[in-house]
Amino acid sequence: MAEAKEFLHDTRVELKQVTWPTREDVVSTTWVVLVTVAFFGVFLWLVDLGVQRAVQAIFKKFGV
Template sequence: MIDKIKLVLALILVAAGVAGFYLLSEHALVVRILAVLAGIIAAVVVFWSTPLGREAFAFVQDSAAEARRVVWPTRKETIQTTVAVFVLVMVMAVFLWLVDIGFLWGVKMLMGRGA
């Protein structure tokens, strides 16, 4: 039950930060942004104190570690893939255009308005 209260408190802190942004409309933009950041930071601290928060942060850390292990394509591979996709799109566009022309001709013939 305490964890659910902490989660609700974290949401309230984020909402308070956003509300502070609008309530401080007569102040400098830096102060307004700091109000939002303070609300978000306080919410993260409260969220991290729950088991769900610790699991979420562990998941984020694992995801970041996995992203570092990804083998990204080289520039040459990226260009080749982009060209292949572009060519396929053009071929499909011509094919669908021809199918559309065929359907147009067929409908005209069925309606008796053929050339």
């Protein structure tokens, strides 16, 4: 039991030393992540659509 108390105490001490980001930092980096994910989602969707149409055209040309 003493080990658990010591662990919790040490954890609190370490957490007090952490430099936490400000709310503004969190909000701005969250927007960057969301925009990046949306961009790459649309980009990969368009690439997938292009590859799909190319494969369909090849199959149609060779009668498969």
